[in-house]
Amino acid sequence: MQGMRAASLGVPFMPVAGLDGSDIPNVSGFHRVRDPFSGQEVWVVPSVQPDWAILHVHQADPLGNARILGSPFWDRLMSRAAKRVIILAEEVIPTEKMARQPELTTVPHLFVEAVVHAPGGTWPTSCPPWRDFDEAGIRAYLSAIREPDGLARLLAEREAADHAGDSNGGPGGCTPWRGLDSPREYPSIKGGSAG
Amino acid sequence: MSTKYHPADLMAIVMAKLLHPGETVFFGVNSPLPMVAVHFARRHYRLPIIEVNIAGGIDPDPALLPRSTAYSDLIAGSASVFDNTDFYDLVSRGGIDVAFLGMGQIDRHARVNSTAIGSFERPKVRLPGGGGAAVIMPRARRVLLWRAAHSPRIFVDRVDFVTATGNIDRVITPLCVFRKEAGRLVVDSLHPGVSPDYLRSQTGFPVEVSEDTPVTLEPTPEELSALQELDPDGIRYLEFQS
Numbered sequence: 432m433q434g435m436r437a438a439s440l441g442v443p444f445m446p447v448a449g450l451d452g453s454d455i456p457n458v459s460g461f462h463r464v465r466d467p468f469s470g471q472e473v474w475v476v477p478s479v480q481p482d483w484a485i486l487h488v489h490q491a492d493p494l495g496n497a498r499i500l501g502s503p504f505w506d507r508l509m510s511r512a513a514k515r516v517i518i519l520a521e522e523v524i525p526t527e528k529m530a531r532q533p534e535l536t537t538v539p540h541l542f543v544e545a546v547v548h549a550p551g552g553t554w555p556t557s558c559p560p561w562r563d564f565d566e567a568g569i570r571a572y573l574s575a576i577r578e579p580d581g582l583a584r585l586l587a588e589r590e591a592a593d594h595a596g597d598s599n600g601g602p603g604g605c606t607p608w609r610g611l612d613s614p615r616e617y618p619s620i621k622g623g624s625a626g
Numbered sequence: 627m628s629t630k631y632h633p634a635d636l637m638a639i640v641m642a643k644l645l646h647p648g649e650t651v652f653f654g655v656n657s658p659l660p661m662v663a664v665h666f667a668r669r670h671y672r673l674p675i676i677e678v679n680i681a682g683g684i685d686p687d688p689a690l691l692p693r694s695t696a697y698s699d700l701i702a703g704s705a706s707v708f709d710n711t712d713f714y715d716l717v718s719r720g721g722i723d724v725a726f727l728g729m730g731q732i733d734r735h736a737r738v739n740s741t742a743i744g745s746f747e748r749p750k751v752r753l754p755g756g757g758g759a760a761v762i763m764p765r766a767r768r769v770l771l772w773r774a775a776h777s778p779r780i781f782v783d784r785v786d787f788v789t790a791t792g793n794i795d796r797v798i799t800p801l802c803v804f805r806k807e808a809g810r811l812v813v814d815s816l817h818p819g820v821s822p823d824y825l826r827s828q829t830g831f832p833v834e835v836s837e838d839t840p841v842t843l844e845p846t847p848e849e850l851s852a853l854q855e856l857d858p859d860g861i862r863y864l865e866f867q868s
Binding site: 448454458501505 | 681682694697698699701707708709710711714717718719737741746756760761762763764765787788789790791792
């Protein structure tokens with residue numbers, strides 16, 4: 432966390448509490464430095480700047496403003512720490528709707544590079560509170576990745592189910608998710624330079 | 627007279643009773659027993675504690691306990707959303723009184739290994755990792771560790787890798803409760819029906835235990851029925867299934 436904090440702040444390292452007695456600093460190359468103000472020693476960790484943060488959210492507008500309902504877990508920090516951000520959204524909603532409750536926007540569009548409309552995109556994991564995890568789907572995934580081309584086969588099955596309009600389906604099936612209240616014709620990729 | 631119960635029932639009730647009024651109590655991911663214990667303490671004992679969970683809830687009131695302790699049901703009824711950075715900031719600055727933490731192995735000096743058995747570079751067994759334990763264990767005021775199994779492979783003389791150590795108060799297992807005293811794990815109480823010899827045979831370091839060792843209080847029928855009412859789906863048993 433403090434590594435990504437450093438990246439989000441544009442500084443090379445960050446102090447971190449705890450770690451005393453742990454072997455993790457030794458194998459991870461953390462350092463202990465003296466606080467120049469108090470003289471006390473503190474562990475520091477280097478900046479961790481992901482090239483990409485790919486964040487699945489509940490709602491986004493075509494510009495990349497994104498709402499995460501419930502806990503953002505680490506996503507808010509990741510959106511600030513990464514060099515580039517892609518948003519995957521259960522629903523794409525108009526910007527005017529976002530602007531009516533701006534305090535719900537977790538990620539503002541200014542550092543978002545692309546928006547993908549990806550309903551059900553967390554399958555077989557959950558998208559709480561809209562969709563629980565799909566235990567049968569997780570088991571299907573775990574067995575598929577043990578066979579050659581198993582993942583490709585599973586994804587093809589899933590894609591076919593999606594194109595058949597059965598976005599709740601797929602191997603094992605998903606718990607139904609709350610219906611879309613937005614049309615699907617919103618652009619799914621933001622225009623502009625990819626750098 | 628003893629009532630029939632599962633070790634998970636006893637462990638959940640013991641963990642609930644180890645909480646004190648006024649404490650701010652945290653549990654994280656993959657923590658079914660602590661979740662049941664915290665909610666049992668709040669609902670059955672009406673213990674005035676503050677629950678902080680990794681799902682982002684503070685004092686939530688879910689209709690049913692979820693199978694995943696990171697699921698958003700644990701925000702239901704919470705008046706705020708407290709995300710992971712909020713929690714780590716709070717524990718770092720000393721604001722968590724009790725943290726429940728899981729573990730791979732622990733040694734006689736109360737050092738936890740959740741990283742690797744064998745060398746770190748070429749481990750015999752790669753364990754799942756400690757999550758934030760290395761930060762939480764020295765910074766939470768009291769740490770309650772638990773494990774749904776008790777064997778010489780888990781309770782070892784010396785761990786190969788110290789993932790975390792710190793303010794360990796108790797370790798709750800299906801056989802006993804340990805406490806940390808003068809830097810070592812000692813038996814605090816032996817669960818009903820567990821013999822001193824059996825505990826010794828299942829523990830990989832010497833334990834001082836005798837006929838005089840206190841026995842853990844058995845759950846009462848009232849506690850057991852309240853526990854069943856709180857957790858009708860038996861989430862407290864999940865960690866005992868392999």
